[in-house]
Amino acid sequence: MSYQKPSRPATPRRRFTRRKGCRFCGDKALKIEYKEIRTLRYFISERGKIVPRRISGNCAIHQRRVTEAIKLARNIALLPFTAGQSVD
Amino acid sequence: MRAYETIYIVHPEVVGDGYNAVIDKFKGILTDQQANILKVDEWGTRKLAYTVKKQGRGTYVLMAYEANPTVIAELERRMRIDENIIKFQTILLENGYEDTSLPTEDQESSDDSEDSDDENAE
Numbered sequence: 001m002s003y004q005k006p007s008r009p010a011t012p013r014r015r016f017t018r019r020k021g022c023r024f025c026g027d028k029a030l031k032i033e034y035k036e037i038r039t040l041r042y043f044i045s046e047r048g049k050i051v052p053r054r055i056s057g058n059c060a061i062h063q064r065r066v067t068e069a070i071k072l073a074r075n076i077a078l079l080p081f082t083a084g085q086s087v088d
Numbered sequence: 089m090r091a092y093e094t095i096y097i098v099h100p101e102v103v104g105d106g107y108n109a110v111i112d113k114f115k116g117i118l119t120d121q122q123a124n125i126l127k128v129d130e131w132g133t134r135k136l137a138y139t140v141k142k143q144g145r146g147t148y149v150l151m152a153y154e155a156n157p158t159v160i161a162e163l164e165r166r167m168r169i170d171e172n173i174i175k176f177q178t179i180l181l182e183n184g185y186e187d188t189s190l191p192t193e194d195q196e197s198s199d200d201s202e203d204s205d206d207e208n209a210e
Contacts, residue, residue, distance in 0.1 A: 034179075035095075035150075076095050076177045077146065080137040 024062040032065040034072035037079060044070060048080040089124065089154040091185040096167060096176035097146035100133055110172050111149060117163055123155035126185050141174045152185050 024030050030039065043051045043058075043066050050070055053063045073079040098110055111128065118125055131148035140146065160178055167173045 072179065076175060077136040077138055077140055
């Protein structure tokens with residue numbers, strides 16, 4: 001995509017593409033679990049959306065596990081469904 | 089017997105004796121039905137990602153146990169009745185129980201939020 005926002009010249013373009021390849025394939029010790037929100041935070045956007053595979057770089061198997069873990073974490077209020085709500 | 093894990097959120101205003109009573113109550117429900125409790129992990133009070141029953145905070149408790157499937161139905165039925173429980177979730181541990189470290193209070197979003205001001209920046 002060649003679309004460039006002219007108003008933001010200094011923004012780093014490569015947001016999620018820092019790491020090429022699947023993080024979980026590279027690091028077997030890294031667990032995908034709904035309780036490990038520190039890991040999962042990396043795979044949700046500011047808005048609370050799940051980051052797609054083409055950006056996160058995960059392989060299909062691990063992306064599916066990440067997705068399932070995020071959905072479980074959302075259910076029990078560890079992660080937001082959306083960032084639109086304000087919590088005191 | 090299968091390994092399950094139930095995570096539930098206790099009302100944040102339930103503290104001290106009342107809080108311990110809630111935990112003991114649900115431990116009792118499990119043991120009464122011949123479930124084998126593996127771990128009870130109290131995460132403490134933490135912020136919820138969204139409000140649940142008008143509460144922005146909640147006290148998380150994680151129970152891992154081995155039980156028959158019928159036990160889950162009874163446990164969840166009792167949790168629904170109890171007003172001190174604001175949310176709960178039971179999952180089946182497919183690979184059996186394995187000990188995991190305790191997650192701490194939110195300390196992330198340091199490198200995540202700084203450079204992510206525009207979602208559609210592609």
